[in-house]
């Protein structure tokens with residue numbers, strides 16, 4: 001049987017294990033390996049982001065943690081909306097295109113529609129902007145502040161159909177933590 005890529009990332013401190021059991025019980029969640037992987041990761045992210053209010057610092061650390069922790073991804077980072085254009089922010093991965101107009105590419109479309117876009121095959125997405133030829137699937141989560149798009153979190157994967165609903169839920173919660181703990185202006 002192939003090794004489950006999530007299992008090697010699960011390490012429990014006893015405190016986290018107790019919090020996790022309570023969390024799973026409250027949510028009546030099925031304890032799939034992926035949810036077991038994401039629950040403590042979200043706790044780690046909260047602890048990492050909470051002491052700092054600077055948005056650039058928190059984007060940098062969030063991108064780094066996601067890039068290090070998530071299996072099968074080749075890019076993780078932010079674009080920030082400045083004067084109506086998405087401008088490259090802190091990221092991990094290969095150098096990327098710097099400016100993306102609203103409505104363009106996966107990032108610009110997610111920002112314009114103010115909704116998360118999960119793209120199972122980027123080559124089938126009209127207008128996809130290829131920053132790294134290795135990317136095959138992508139998820140973009142908008143960062144919303146005071147009802148407006150402040151930026152987007154973008155994750156790319158070399159694996160087709162890499163992101164499912166569980167990944168989407170976790171990334172939305174990670175973005176919520178970033179919004180909660182950062183000064184956005």
Ligand code: SME
Nearest residue numbers: 096105106107128129131
């Ligand atoms: N693929 C994105 C562009 C950003 S890079 O993937 C880092 C898009 O189509 O908007």
